[in-house]
Amino acid sequence: MTRSVADRATLQRMDAEVAALLDDARTRADRYRASSSDRPVFPAVEVSARLAGLDGPLPEASEAAGEVIDRLDALGSPATVVTNGPRYFGFVTGGSLPVAAAAGTLAAAWDQNAAVPVMSPTAAALDRTAARWLVELLGLPTTSTATFCSGASVANLIGIVAGRDAVLARRGWDVPGQGLAGAPPITVITSEEAHVSVGKAVALAGLGRDRIVRVAADRQGRLDAGAFAETLAIHDDGPTIVILQAGNVNTGHSDPFSDVIEPARAAGAWVHVDGAFGLWAAAAPERSDQVAGVGEADSWATDAHKWLNVPYDCAIAIVRDGADLARSMRADAAYLPVDEGSRVPMHLGLQMSQRARAIEVWAVIASLGRSGIADLIERSCTLAARFAERLNAAGAEVLHDVVLNQVLVSFGTDDMTDAVIEAVQADGTCWVGGTSWHGHRAMRLSVSGWQTTEADVDASADAIVTCWSACGEQGRPTPP
Numbered sequence: 005m006t007r008s009v010a011d012r013a014t015l016q017r018m019d020a021e022v023a024a025l026l027d028d029a030r031t032r033a034d035r036y037r038a039s040s041s042d043r044p045v046f047p048a049v050e051v052s053a054r055l056a057g058l059d060g061p062l063p064e065a066s067e068a069a070g071e072v073i074d075r076l077d078a079l080g081s082p083a084t085v086v087t088n089g090p091r092y093f094g095f096v097t098g099g100s101l102p103v104a105a106a107a108g109t110l111a112a113a114w115d116q117n118a119a120v121p122v123m124s125p126t127a128a129a130l131d132r133t134a135a136r137w138l139v140e141l142l143g144l145p146t147t148s149t150a151t152f153c154s155g156a157s158v159a160n161l162i163g164i165v166a167g168r169d170a171v172l173a174r175r176g177w178d179v180p181g182q183g184l185a186g187a188p189p190i191t192v193i194t195s196e197e198a199h200v201s202v203g204k205a206v207a208l209a210g211l212g213r214d215r216i217v218r219v220a221a222d223r224q225g226r227l228d229a230g231a232f233a234e235t236l237a238i239h240d241d242g243p244t245i246v247i248l249q250a251g252n253v254n255t256g257h258s259d260p261f262s263d264v265i266e267p268a269r270a271a272g273a274w275v276h277v278d279g280a281f282g283l284w285a286a287a288a289p290e291r292s293d294q295v296a297g298v299g300e301a302d303s304w305a306t307d308a309h310k311w312l313n314v315p316y317d318c319a320i321a322i323v324r325d326g327a328d329l330a331r332s333m334r335a336d337a338a339y340l341p342v343d344e345g346s347r348v349p350m351h352l353g354l355q356m357s358q359r360a361r362a363i364e365v366w367a368v369i370a371s372l373g374r375s376g377i378a379d380l381i382e383r384s385c386t387l388a389a390r391f392a393e394r395l396n397a398a399g400a401e402v403l404h405d406v407v408l409n410q411v412l413v414s415f416g417t418d419d420m421t422d423a424v425i426e427a428v429q430a431d432g433t434c435w436v437g438g439t440s441w442h443g444h445r446a447m448r449l450s451v452s453g454w455q456t457t458e459a460d461v462d463a464s465a466d467a468i469v470t471c472w473s474a475c476g477e478q479g480r481p482t483p484p
């Protein structure tokens with residue numbers, strides 16, 4: 005192809021503009037990252053109020069890209085929460101490792117669609133390799149099939165839908181073809197401590213949130229194996245899905261897999277495990293006892309954007325037998341290549357077009373290796389224990405055995421606990437959330453980010469204790 009001299013000059017000018025735009029974004033991103041440990045973890049109200057500058061009527065005319073980015077940075081950056089920093093302990097939130105952020109920068113330039121291998125050899129190769137590495141890292145059966153998706157909520161849905169279709173296929177019922185009307189009813193059994201996304205996935209799968217059979221859990225948040233055995237005995241004649249948990253979102257404890265998976269599968273049930281963050285205990289030799297026996301299940305859900313510290317959004321659904329995934333997810337069309345024998349991401353999940361989510365996962369595993377990932381997990385757990393010890397030493401009550409990266413703390417009364425949480429959130433040294441646990445309010449801490457150090461935990465624990473003392477003198481701060 006030949007171009008006129010004028011065309012070439014125009015293209016060179018456009019290339020220069022694009023380079024300047026991306027360089028500018030890169031400089032802004034660097035500045036943002038460099039400031040992350042000095043800024044208050046949560047933005048002040050007046051800073052967030054300036055976000056109104058990003059609103060307005062639908063723009064009719066165009067605006068220069070550089071000006072758009074300038075406005076985005078000037079108003080947007082200061083009103084972000086420094087979740088990608090060392091002292092954010094809210095929810096279960098991982099940061100983004102530098103190698104993941106760098107891979108993500110390349111991925112943005114590539115802009116690959118991972119739906120089918122013919123759309124991107126690179127995306128297909130990374131998808132294949134990262135999926136295999138993940139299964140091995142998590143100690144799951146090596147013949148399992150892993151598939152990338154947007155979050156553990158979706159990964160739970162994928163596992164539950166695959167299970168639904170499998171348990172009914174065994175009874176000669178084709179759910180993908182015939183739907184659920186007239187099908188034998190499925191019993192879903194889970195713990196009273198199951199994550200909210202499990203109920204949502206069961207509802208979306210057409211199995212009815214209100215029909216779930218809930219089994220009691222103990223004081224640590226683990227399914228009661230005895231109560232489970234009794235429940236299973238009542239429901240062992242019809243198609244059944246059992247949903248277990250690796251990593252209670254409050255306490256970090258996991259269900260007793262070794263006691264419950266084998267009998268459930270022997271009774272013909274499909275066993276799915278929600279292991280959004282807790283499944284990563286399997287990747288750290290000193291924590292893997294927390295999830296002993298988890299590999300005996302039929303399907304698993306886990307997040308990469310939490311504890312693996314890749315950018316949002318990225319999770320993985322894993323199914324023991326790939327045929328069970330294909331039964332539910334396969335969708336053929338004349339214009340799609342028939343790719344028998346190779347992985348086709350769109351036949352393994354909900355999405356057709358999809359970001360090549362394997363890219364950052366591949367980069368993190370390639371960079372840290374098995375030992376580096378074990379260290380990331382173990383370090384978070386050790387820091388969580390340190391947090392608990394320091395707060396306990398200051399007189400606060402830790403409400404469970406700290407076995408993973410989650411810590412629940414009470415400061416006496418519910419009102420006082422809420423007041424301390426509110427004061428800590430306003431203080432800005434760190435950010436912690438609140439929850440209720442066995443009838444009491446609790447501060448909830450999660451150590452999931454790669455950047456947190458002992459010094460960050462100590463400074464945060466000190467700030468929490470200082471806020472508590474201030475509440476103690478003044479009583480509950482008056483609401484605004």
Ligand SMILES: *Cc1c(COP(=O)(O)O)cnc(C)c1O
Nearest residue numbers: 155156157199201253278280307
């Ligand atoms: C976070 C979490 C989920 C939901 O994961 P998303 O990635 O937010 O969709 C499900 N289960 C547990 C136990 C979790 O911690």
